[in-house]
Amino acid sequence: MAIAAHNVTLTLGSDKAPVEILRGVDLEVEAGTSVALLGPSGSGKSSLMAVLAGLERANGGSINVAGLDFATMDEDDLARARRGRIGIVLQAFHLLPTMTALENVAVPLELAGIADPFGRAAAELEAVGLGHRLTHYPAQLSGGEQQRVAIARAMASSPAIIFADEPTGNLDTATGQSIIELIFARRAALGATLLIITHDPELAEHCDRVVVMHDGKIEERAA
Numbered sequence: 001m002a003i004a005a006h007n008v009t010l011t012l013g014s015d016k017a018p019v020e021i022l023r024g025v026d027l028e029v030e031a032g033t034s035v036a037l038l039g040p041s042g043s044g045k046s047s048l049m050a051v052l053a054g055l056e057r058a059n060g061g062s063i064n065v066a067g068l069d070f071a072t073m074d075e076d077d078l079a080r081a082r083r084g085r086i087g088i089v090l091q092a093f094h095l096l097p098t099m100t101a102l103e104n105v106a107v108p109l110e111l112a113g114i115a116d117p118f119g120r121a122a123a124e125l126e127a128v129g130l131g132h133r134l135t136h137y138p139a140q141l142s143g144g145e146q147q148r149v150a151i152a153r154a155m156a157s158s159p160a161i162i163f164a165d166e167p168t169g170n171l172d173t174a175t176g177q178s179i180i181e182l183i184f185a186r187r188a189a190l191g192a193t194l195l196i197i198t199h200d201p202e203l204a205e206h207c208d209r210v211v212v213m214h215d216g217k218i219e220e221r222a223a
Contacts, residue, residue, distance in 0.1 A: 001028050001029065001030060001031065001064070002029050002030065002031040002032075002033075002065070002066060002160065002161050002193035003027065003028065003029040003052055003064070003065055003161070003193070003195070004027075004028050004029075004062070004063075004064040004065075005025060005026065005027045005028070005051075005052060005061065005062070005063050005064075006026050006061055006062045007024050007025070007026065007060065007061040007062070008022050008024070008025040008026075008027075008048070008051060008058050008060070008061035008062075008063060009022055009023060009024060009025075009058060009059045009060040009061055010022035010044075010047055010051060010056065010058050010059055011059050020216055021044050021047045021216055022044050022047055022048055022051065022058065022216050022217075023044075023215070023216035023217050024061070024217060025044075025048055025061070025213075025216070025217060025218055026218065027048075027052075027211065027218060029193055029195060029209075030193075031160070031193055032191055032192070032193055033193060033194075033208045033209065034184070034187065034193070034194040034195075034196070034206070034207040034208050034209075035194070035195050035196070035207055035208065035209045035210070035211055036196050036197075036198055036203065036204035036206075036207040036209070036210045036211070037049070037195060037196065037197045037198070037211050037212075037213060038198065038199070038201075038204055038210060038211070038212045038213070039212055039213035039214055039219075040214065043213040043214050043215060043216070044213055044215075044216040044217075045165075045197045045213050046165055046197060048213065049163050049165055049195065049197055051063065051070075052065055052070075052163065052195065053065075053082065053086055053088055053163045054070055054073070054078035054079070054081055054082050054086065055078075055088075057073075057074075057075070057078070058071065065081075065085075065086070065161065066081075066085045066086065066160050066161055068081050068085075083112040083157070084112060084114065084157045084158075084159065085159055085160050085161065086159050086160075086161050086162075086163065087153075087154030087155050087157065087159035087161070087162045087163070087192070088154055088162075088163045088164075088165075089147075089150055089151055089154045089162070089163070089164040089165070089167045089183065090150070090164075090165050090166075090167070091165060091166040091167065091169035091170055092170065093138070093143075093146040093147055093149070093150045093170075094150065095138040095146055095149055095150065095153075096138075097137065097138050097139060098137075099137070100134065100135050100136060100137055101125060101130060101133050101134055101135070101136055101137075101138075101141065101145075101149045101152075102118065102121055102122060102125065102134040102135065104138070104149055104153055105121035105124060105125060105149065105152045105153045105156050106118045106120070106121035106122075106156075108153060108156075108157075109121060109156055109157060112157065114157055120156050120157075121152070121156055122134060123156075124152040124155060124156040125148075125149070125152045127152070127186065127189075128148040128149075128151055128152045128182060128186065129148060129182075130145060130148050130149065130152070133145060142175075143170055143171055143175065144171055144175035144178065144179060147167065147168075147170075147171065147175075147179050148179070148182065151167075151179070151182060151183060151186065155186050155187075155190060155192075158190055158192075159190070159192060160192055160193065161192060161193045161194075161195070162183075162187055162190075162192050162193070162194045162195070163195050163196075164183060164194065164195070164196040164197065165196075165197045166197055166198060166199070167179060167180075167183060167196070168180060168198075168200065168203065180203055180206065183196070184206055194207070
């Protein structure tokens, strides 16, 4: 299993006013498969992704991701565990405005100690159709191009697992469709596991499995 999470809980807020976000979530994802996570706003989808991606620490439960025990790690350990293993694509592109497209992809590789970061970044940007935009800054790119840079950044380290949270949420329909196709094409090329959060049933149809969340729990699993 690429992901094996059992009885995962997450509570935020103060001791006097706790808010249960995840209430005993169980989820297993086989390596190399794609899973769509559906559910209404506030159901806990993004929080579950944050926990599984090592961006948030759960309060309880067991979490094994890419062969590592995330439940026992502190924030520094989780940051190290993500490097080279996990790629993350978010609705907001989160590109650094003072860096070119090439630098936005290469610098995280460089910080992670990955060999030839600029060469790998250039190759990945070429793979997502931006080989001609390496020296452009985010403000000089369209929304779809910025998301392509974000996808290149997520995948340049050849991660075993890719998390995507509403990756087409800020894009028009036509651009969003091209981004969906790109994510699945790059995932296939890497042989990576994909967990994608979406409100879009059409996007979910691209996945091997569909999982539905409601009120902090997984309510439904579909083939």
